[in-house]
Amino acid sequence: MREWSHAERAAAAGTEIARMADVLHGEDMSTPVPACPGWDLAGLVSHTGGVHRWVAAMVRDLAERRYDRRAMDMGMPADADGYAAWLREGAVFLPEALLSHDPQAPVWAWGGDRRVRFWSRRMLHETVVHRIDAELALGLPVSVDEDVAADGVEEFLDVLPYARWNPAVAELRGAGETISLQAGTGAGWVITLGPGRFHHRRSPQPGDVTLRAATAADLLQVVWGRRDPDDHAVEGDAGLLAWWRERSRI
Template sequence: MTLQEPHQPPPVRLQGSLDHERYCAELLAETGEFRAALRGADLSAAVPTCPDWTLADLARHLGGAHRWAGQLVATRATAGIDPATVPGADGPADETPGALDAWLAEGAERTVAALREAGPDTAVWSWASDHRAGFWARRMTHETVVHRADAALTTGAGYEVAAEIAADCIDEWLQVCALPAAAERWAERAEGLFGPGRTLHLHATDVPPALNAEWFLDLTGDRLVHRRAHEKAAVALRGPLTDLLAVIYRRLPADSDRVEVLGDRPLLDRWLSYASFD
C-alpha cells in the first residue's frame, strides 16, 4: 500500500470516450496511415507546421514518442524517463526510407503490446494528472492523429479522421488545456484571454447530432471550463469535424475557407495563440 499525503487529492483521470482496446487499435491504424503518407515522399522536405523539422525529423519524433511511452508502460515507471535512454528511440541506424518505415511500425507495435499487457488501469507515471497506462494509449493515439496532419500537409496526402476519433481528440486537448499545470505554464500568454464575456463555441457541421460534436469553452473566469454543448458564445468556429480539429491544433488557419468564424474573431485568435504545446 502507498500512503498518500492527507492534503494531496487523488489523480484526476482525463476521461476518454473510447475503450482501451480501441485506442490500441487506432494507434496501430493511425501509425499505418502516417507511414503511408511518407512512402515515396521526399524525406528532406520541410514540414510547414513544425518549423525546423524535415519529414524525416517528424517521423523520428513520432516514432521516438511511441517508444518512450511504451517504455514508461512496460517498466511501470513511477517517474519520467530520459528519452535518450530508451533503446532505439532516436531512429533507425539505416537512414533509408524502408528502414524508417520498418522502425515506425516496430515502435508502434511494441508500444501497443505493452499497453495491451498492462491494461488501462495499471499505474504509470505521466506528465498529466492521469497516472494510468490508459492515459498513454489515448495520448499516443492522438499524438499520431495530429502528426499525421503534419505529414499530409507536407506530402499532399489526404487527411481525414474518423468522427469518434476526431471528437475524442478535441476532448483530450481541452482536458489538457484545463489542467492547472497548463495554466501555469502558459500564464504569460493569458493576457486578454480570460474575463467577462469570453466564450467560444466549436460546432462540427458534418456529423450526426447523436455524436454531439459541439463544445462550449467558458473563459469568463480565470481558467478554462469546457463542456460538450450547443450554446451561444462570443465567437463560434464552424466546419467539418476534421477541419475543426486541424484549426484547434493550428494545422489549418482559422481564415481557411473550409471553416467559418462568427463573432469575435480576435478572441478565437487569442485562444489559438494561448493553447499550444509550443
C-alpha cells in the same frame, strides 16, 4: 459522440501508426514539414517513433517518474530508406505495451489522468496529428475518421491546462467569456473562461464567439494549429478566438 474504451484507443493508435508509415513509405525524408518549423520528414519520423518507444517503455515498467527520452537508444536505422518501417514497428509494440496492464494502473503522465489509459488516448492523437503533418508536407489530402477527430478535439481541451511548457496557457482565463467549437457533423463544445482557469463541456450552444466547421476533423486541425479557420465560419467576437488560439498553441 462515441465513448471510447482504453483497448479501442490502443488499437486505433496502432492503426494510425500504420497509416502514417504508409504515407511516408518511399518519400524523400528531407522534405520540409511546414506545420513543424525546422523539421523535415526525417525529424518528424524520429520524433513520432521516439515518442512511441518512450511511452511504451514507461507503460511496460509502470514508471513512477518521467524517463529521459534523449538518453534512450531508439534504434533508428542509419539509412533513411528504413525510417517508415522503423515507425511502423510501433503499430505492434505500442498497443501491446498499452494493453499489458490494467488501464487504471498508475503510471507517470504529464496530464491530469496519471494512469495507463491516459497514454492510449495521447498516443492515438499524437500520431493522428503528426500523420496530418506528413500529409500536409507532401501535399496529400487529409482524412481523419470523425469519431477519432471528435475525441481528438476533446482530448486537446482536456490536456491543454497541463501543457506547462507554454506559459501562455496559464493566461487562458477570464470573466465568463465563452468560445464555442461546432462541427457540422454534430460534435460541439463550449469553453468558458473562468477567473482561475477555463472549463469546457459538450454543447451545441453558440458562444461569445463560435467557430463552425464542416467536420470534427476540420476542428481538430484548427485547435492543433494545422489550419486557420475560414473567415466565414467565425461568428461573434473574432478577436476572442484569435486571443484563444494564440495562447493555446502546444
